[in-house]
Amino acid sequence: RNAGDKEAEEKFKEINEAYQVLGNDERRQTYDRYGKEGLNGAFGNDFGGFDFGDIFDTFFGGGGFNKSRSQRYDDAYDLDSEILVSISFKDAFFGVSKDIKYKIKKPCKTCDGTGSKDKKLNTCPYCGGSGKIVKRSGFLSFAQTCPFCKGSGQIVKEKCHDCAGKGFIEEQVNVKFDIPKGVNTGIRIRIAKKGNISKSGEIGDLYVAVQVKDDKFFVRSADDIYIEVPVFFTQAILGKTIKVPTMH
Structure with a gap:
């Protein structure tokens, strides 16, 4: 026996504990839906001595038990896609309609999505x-x-020339959508059936991440808008009626 054997024995114990956890249907569903973070968060008090992710990454290559709808085993890319859209402070306040161009992934027709010149794997x-x-x-x-x-x-023995062996190509498309008023940086808007296309014809969703640009005058704090207006010292002391710009 040596240190390596003891380390392997400890790993074996951890694996047994992990299998006991996943023997419970509810816990297994948690792992399928939320990954190792879900298990570590949900059951960390009971199994705080090791990382579930390390165990399952070792056994399943980081793939977990099921891949979500977002990516299939026979597709080399996620079905859902995401783009970043920057809008002005004013557009965030009033809302705005956008018509943007972006790229989606779809199976290469030349090789039927195989990535192989002869369409064989x-x-x-x-x-x-x-x-x-x-x-x-x-x-x-x-x-x-x-x-x-x-x-x-x-x-593949020889790569498809049209897709360079990837099995998919990128195509530029456009989409029209509305950004509601009051949005802030970090908001994600889901547009159904505007994402990537799988080999079976399934279409993912498009997620638009909104980024609001800083304004030259106005500053937002939660649901309030502030503006700094310079005044002379005498105006501050004696008082004076001044014009203050607003968003309207």
Whole structure:
């Protein structure tokens, strides 16, 4: 026995505890939906000694049990996409309609989304098509995602020239939408069915992240708007009626 064996034994105990946690349907659904952060946050008091993410990244290559609708195993990209739109302080106050151009990903028609010139995928010779390779640590064996095929279990012999072997192309499209009044930086607007397109024809959503530019005069604090107006010392002492600009 050596230090390496003891370390492997501790890891084995952690794995057993992790499997016990995921034996509960509710906890497993939490991991599927929220990932390792969800488990660590929800059950950290009971299992605070280790990181669930480390365990599952080791066994499942960081993929978890299920991929969300946002990305499928047979697609090389997320279905949902996000763009950043900057608007003026005035547009944020009154609301504004936008017509913007952006790029979406869609399967390459030349290779049917395979990324292969002959439209054929070959079994990865490094993992034998399993998508996993085995690494050993002491008396334990750990399966990790194959770095050569990225877990797909398949590779191409010759890349498609039109998509450079990626299996998808980018296409410029446009979308019209309304930004409601009162938005602030950090707000995300969801536009259904305006995202990327999968091989099966499923369309993701587009998320518009709004960034409000600073104004030359006005400053926002929560739902209030402030403005600094310079006055002379005598005006401040004696008082005087002055004109103050507003948003209207």
